[in-house]
Amino acid sequence: MVANGGPSLSEALTRFVAAKKNIKNTPTDHQELGRFVAWCGRSRTVVEVSPAEVAEYAQYIGLGGIESAQRLNPVKAFLSFWKEQGWIQNGLAAHLRVPRSRRSGGRRSGGGAGAVGSAHLSPEGYARLVAQVELLKGERALVVEDIRLAMADKDFRENAPLEAAKERQGFIESRIRDLESSLATAEILSVKLAQAGQRSAVGARVSLRDADSGKKVAYTLVDVREADAASGKISTSSPVGQALLDKVAGDEVTINVPRGTLHYIIEKVAG
Numbered sequence: 001m002v003a004n005g006g007p008s009l010s011e012a013l014t015r016f017v018a019a020k021k022n023i024k025n026t027p028t029d030h031q032e033l034g035r036f037v038a039w040c041g042r043s044r045t046v047v048e049v050s051p052a053e054v055a056e057y058a059q060y061i062g063l064g065g066i067e068s069a070q071r072l073n074p075v076k077a078f079l080s081f082w083k084e085q086g087w088i089q090n091g092l093a094a095h096l097r098v099p100r101s102r103r104s105g106g107r108r109s110g111g112g113a114g115a116v117g118s119a120h121l122s123p124e125g126y127a128r129l130v131a132q133v134e135l136l137k138g139e140r141a142l143v144v145e146d147i148r149l150a151m152a153d154k155d156f157r158e159n160a161p162l163e164a165a166k167e168r169q170g171f172i173e174s175r176i177r178d179l180e181s182s183l184a185t186a187e188i189l190s191v192k193l194a195q196a197g198q199r200s201a202v203g204a205r206v207s208l209r210d211a212d213s214g215k216k217v218a219y220t221l222v223d224v225r226e227a228d229a230a231s232g233k234i235s236t237s238s239p240v241g242q243a244l245l246d247k248v249a250g251d252e253v254t255i256n257v258p259r260g261t262l263h264y265i266i267e268k269v270a271g
Contacts, residue, residue, distance in 0.1 A: 006087040009049070010042040016081050029074040031164055036075045038143070038168040039175055041135040046087045052227040052235065054079070054095040060174075062098040069098050090229060119186040120202040125226035126188055133179045136172055143169045182225060198269050200247045202236055205270045208244075211252065211263040219244065 007015065013033055039057050040049050057075075062068045079093040121129070143165055150162035189203035200206050200221060207218045220233045221244060227235035234241045243255045247266050255262040 006046040006082075008043055008045055009037045009040055012046050012082065012087070013037050013078070015085075016078050019081065020077075028071075031167070032071050032074045033078055034164055034168060035171055036078065038139065038171050041132065041139055042142070043135055043138060044132075046082050049092065050226075050228050051090075051092060051095040052224050054092045055097070056224075058096045058098050072096050072098065119182045119225050120189055120223045121186050121226055122189050122203065122222070125222065126183070126186055129179055129183055129186075129225065133176060133183070136176050136179070139172050140169070140176070143172060198248065200244055200266075200269045206244050206247070206266060207268040207270075208253075208264040209267050211265050216267070221245065 006012075016033075017030075036057060039060070040053060058068075058072060061071055076093045076096050079096065080091065082088045083091045083093075119129075146165040147162065147169065150165050198204075202221055202223060205218060205220045207216065209216050218232060219240070220231075221236050221241055222228075222233045224235040224237050227233055227238070234244075236242065236245055239257060240255055243253050244266070247253060247269070249266055249268050251266045253264050253266065255264065
């Protein structure tokens, strides 16, 4: 049994490679896995990785053009392995999708991978990003040591460990910049008392009733950086989140999702 709700990403990668040793993996596959682990932070546990981070990583890789989807395949297998092992309850592989606008090979202009506007975060979400930055700075020190050791091999022409370490360093530095930029412009949401006629916005908890089945569900609308479907936190940039924005109790909403059309009645909006 794994302690603390799941292994670290570094340990999970070791277990994954050992479990799939009879499956032929190319050096490129291993590089892609190492790249993903470096992006998220080797010391973090698998349960700390959120759907939003996985989706953001896919966007980052999507900058590489037409081969991006293929590069994500080994990472999808890795994420599926987490669920197979029972380390996480909700699958993350489904969130690893390259946006269609990226698949044509064009590059996004301006900004980094996380450049999605100013963040509106709860105090908990802000603290989580701060913790991620600190973990990544620890990873920075480790990768510098990896580079030093790899450079001890004087044959730089075919020094795969050195190239991998340098690339991992680039991802770590980019991730730190993106997170620090988000933190610098973040607006911390305060808890407000619900008011009559209050409209839903980022930070609001929206209680819904399915117009067809009568089933009730509640979602908290959050910034994409804080989204966690398992906890009922949905991004305001998602189809469901967008449909629930700027609504009041009594409003009816129709949401188009892959499995069909949903019809909800908003019963309550809480600040």
